[in-house]
Amino acid sequence: xxxxKIENLSFxxxxxxxxxxxxxxDLNVEPGDFVCLLGQSGCGKxxxxxxxxxxxxxxxxxxxxxxxxITGAGLDRSVVFxxxxxFPWMTAGDNIMLALKQKFPKEDKRKLKETALKMLTxxxxxxxxxxxxxxxLSGGMKQRCxxxxxxSIDPPYLLMDEPFGALDAVTRAKLQDMILELWAKRExxxxxxxxxxxxxxxxxxxxxxxxxxxSPSKIIYECTIPEEMKPNRETLYEDAEIMKLRTQLIRYINxxxxxxxxx
Ligand SMILES: Nc1ncnc2c1ncn2[C@@H]1O[C@H](COP(=O)(O)OP(=O)(O)O)[C@@H](O)[C@H]1O
Ligand SMILES: [Mg+2]
Numbered sequence: 226x227x228x229x230k231i232e233n234l235s236f237x238x239x240x241x242x243x244x245x246x247x248x249x250x251d252l253n254v255e256p257g258d259f260v261c262l263l264g265q266s267g268c269g270k271x272x273x274x275x276x277x278x279x280x281x282x283x284x285x286x287x288x289x290x291x292x293x294x295i296t297g298a299g300l301d302r303s304v305v306f307x308x309x310x311x312f313p314w315m316t317a318g319d320n321i322m323l324a325l326k327q328k329f330p331k332e333d334k335r336k337l338k339e340t341a342l343k344m345l346t347x348x349x350x351x352x353x354x355x356x357x358x359x360x361x362l363s364g365g366m367k368q369r370c371x372x373x374x375x376x377s378i379d380p381p382y383l384l385m386d387e388p389f390g391a392l393d394a395v396t397r398a399k400l401q402d403m404i405l406e407l408w409a410k411r412e413x414x415x416x417x418x419x420x421x422x423x424x425x426x427x428x429x430x431x432x433x434x435x436x437x438x439x440s441p442s443k444i445i446y447e448c449t450i451p452e453e454m455k456p457n458r459e460t461l462y463e464d465a466e467i468m469k470l471r472t473q474l475i476r477y478i479n480x481x482x483x484x485x486x487x488x
Pocket of ligand 1: 269
């Protein structure tokens with residue numbers, strides 16, 4: 226069982242030990258789940274993702290993957306950040322190659338380049354993008370590269386932190402469709418943790434949605450969206466059940482907002 230089991234997880238940043246960011250979180254995620262983590266800005270979604278990535282250590286509680294407690298970052302978990310996380314001094318291709326070399330240190334370089342080029346095509350980019358520096362690419366293209374890098378090493382767990390948050394609406398829609406397609410066509414399916422504050426994005430992508438409350442954060446609401454109920458871009462605003470769920474999610478996200486209005 227390659228499930229991700231989070232038990233009794235609490236977290237405070239070491240420089241502010243008295244301020245609990247996450248408070249007793251329990252979550253068991255099955256392999257192949259597409260989990261959207263929804264919540265207001267500042268509620269601790271990125272912190273939660275960083276803990277699963279192994280970039281922070283729990284203050285209390287455990288995170289186990291396939292029964293093993295995680296002790297740090299690993300090539301089984303790839304992270305896609307909102308700001309793309311590409312090294313600006315390297316070409317798009319070299320950014321992907323770097324990840325590939327880490328994962329397959331003994332593999333022939335030409336073979337790795339083939340994989341990188343194939344991956345670029347799969348995310349809808351031309352092969353010539355391989356030679357371009359990130360600054361020569363649009364935001365959408367940079368994020369496609371970052372996604373190509375993540376998928377190229379084929380990690381069973383994919384962690385995405387508001388990856389489309391900085392993109393315009395049309396580009397965002399295209400990338401949402403792309404990520405769903407990439408996820409759906411690979412077997413076994415990757416387990417995805419996808420952070421967003423956009424309810425419609427969560428409804429379009431998720432097989433499961435967890436809503437985080439305000440600080441200290443807990444999971445205050447959870448639902449699963451079975452395959453047969455999953456909306457597409459057209460039915461998102463037509464299906465009565467989805468409309469009801471959207472209202473419910475917005476209500477949960479906003480329920481304690483008045484108590485936490487930022488100055
Ligand atoms: N490196 C850090 N050191 C101290 N506090 C932090 C750090 N990063 C985030 N925080 C605090 O932790 C809380 C949760 O932040 P974050 O996880 O970024 O929320 P979200 O991703 O939901 O917007 C916020 O109050 C934020 O100010
Ligand atoms: Mg965040």
